[in-house]
Amino acid sequence: MIYLISVLYVDDEEDLCITFSLFLTRKGFSVSTCCSAQEALDYLSRNSCDVIVSDYVMPGMDGIDLLTEVREKFGDIPFILFTGKGDEDVVIRAIAAKADYYVRKGNDPEVVFSDLAFTIEKVVERHKTKKELIQSEEKYRFLVTHALEPILIVDLQGTLLFANNAAARMMETEDGTYKPGTNVMEFIAPKSREDVTHDFIEVSQGNDSYTAEYDAITGSGRPVTVESIGKLIQYDGKQAILLSLRDITDRKQIEKSLRQASRQINLMNSITRHDILNKVTIILGALEIAEMECHDPNISHFLKTLKAATTDIQKQIEFTRLYQDLGIQKPLWQNLSSVIRRLQIPEGITLDVNLENISIFADPMLEKVFHNLLDNSIRHGGMVTWIQVSGQKNPDGLIISWQDDGIGVPDDEKGKIFTRGHGKHTGLGLFLVREILALTGISIHETGLPGNGARFDICIPNGIYTDADQAGVTA
Structure with a gap:
């Protein structure tokens, strides 16, 4: 079914109404006509239309007076003023009364009506787009306002532009809302203000979507810890920061x-x-x-x-x-090359470290991982003379490989060497390695070929490592 744009044409000249109706009907519009402003108002009280086209000079009530009545009684129906008068005062009045467009009558009816038909299509399309946009904004504003997660929108200086109900509840404001012009710094504890300022600068430069933690103080004076993710957005035509918050005080x-x-x-x-x-x-x-x-x-x-x-x-x-020391201290970011360089390498063994400038998020006991891998190569590798540590990215993250030139691990031993008590010595070294890495979701596997040296692949998921420029060292 083809939808026709419905047009209400208002003009006190009946012949012009008939001409207008015939021309636009042939152009594919649905046209109704009225010969006075009052008749048009009566029509609108019983019917709807997509657009109103009205003459300006009419007895009793002119086109702009009609526009004023339409806006008061029927809302934002698109309105085109169609008149032969070109006075600047008329244009000013039409704009003030919120007319959508102004079209002049001319000597060539075909040209004028073609121009008017084009204008009608554009005005209706623009009105439809605007209406859909408003409806969309209202829908998303409703969803955000009533979301369970606290959400704020602030300008680049931290002044509040929007806050949903959950944010007001979390920060315990007096009346459950935020006053216009409130700055988020009013709720940030002094020791976190420098961090917040730094992160605002980072986000404003496009370095956004990372998680940060701040100490805050609610409106009632209660200290809380807040986890936040900031995203640079456009809001009301200007750059702003969308903040998704979470109260992690209990955690x-x-x-x-x-x-x-x-x-x-x-x-x-x-x-x-x-x-x-x-x-x-x-x-x-x-x-x-x-x-x-x-x-x-x-x-x-x-x-x-x-x-x-x-x-x-x-x-x-x-x-x-x-x-017993596992998990006692918080995991932290540690540079792998620095950790490995601290190993005491026995004379006669060359350690090649071919890594990017990689840091991983791991337990502070990370150094014992590589200490035990070195001890394993020395104790069980036979005459080991060379060890290489290298990194390779894949879609799931990063693999750090520890490889030696010893005798390797038999196939039937690969699944057992990380179990507690297995091995020729205490059987606890590789078990400890696995446990330290597992604290932050890192795994380890032996993938070498028997007779060609041992190879331990440490699998680090995305988000648990960072890298920079390529670097290589030889110890």
Whole structure:
């Protein structure tokens, strides 16, 4: 079904109404005519139309008076003033009364009506687009206003332009709304203001969409921790910043409580471990003396068995000292090249580090990962003379490879070497490596070919690493 634009033409000259109607009907419009302004108002009270075209000079009520009545009673129906008068005063009055367009009558009816038909199409199309835009803006404003997540729009200086209900609730404003001209800095704690200022500058320069945390103070004076993501947008024709907020105060408090509980548990473990190791030292000393004094081969055998078991207990307790520190401190960004350069490389082994300037988000014990990988190469690789560390990106993130020229790992051992207690030594080194990396979602696999050296691939997901210019070092 083809939709025809409905036109109401108003003119006190009946012949002009007939001519206008015939011409525009042939152009594909649906036309109704009225011979006075009052008749047009009566028509509009019973019918609707897409556009009104009205003469200016009419008895009783002229075209601009009609426009004024239409705007008061029927809203923003597109209105075109069609007249032979060209006075500047008429144009000024038409603009003031919010006419959509002004078309002059001329001597050539065909040219004038063709121009008018074109103008009608453009005015109706523009009105339709504007109406759809308003409806769209109203819909999204409603959705944003009533969204569960706090949302703000501020100018580049932090002055508030819009705040939804959730943001007002989170910041506990007096009447549940924000006063015009409020600046977000009024809610930022002094120690976070420098960070907020820095991030505003970053976002205004297009470096946006990253997560930041700030300490804030609500309208009631309650301290809160806020997580924020800023995005540079256009708002009312000007650059602005869209802020998506989240109150993470409870989460931060829980994290703090867990860290405190872990510290207390670790303190208890340290005291207990110290006492146990003292007892183990006494047992080992006593066994040493007993071996020296014992001349019975059968008894000596049992003494050596006891000594070996006690020594294993001692090693296990030492490992718990390392393992208990996992997750106690917050993960942090660490430069891989710097971490690897701190390793003590034995004489006779060359370490090549071929990495971009990469930093990864990992537990502070990250250095022990590479210390244990080095120890593994030395202990189990045979005559290792060369180790290379390199990086390669893929769609899922980054792979850091630790590769040596030793004897490699047999296929049937690859799935076992990261399990606790497996191996020729303590069986805890690679287990610890896996546990440290897993704290921030990083995984590790052995992918080397037996006989061609060991290769450990550390898989770092997107978002857990950053890189800069290519760099290479040889240690």
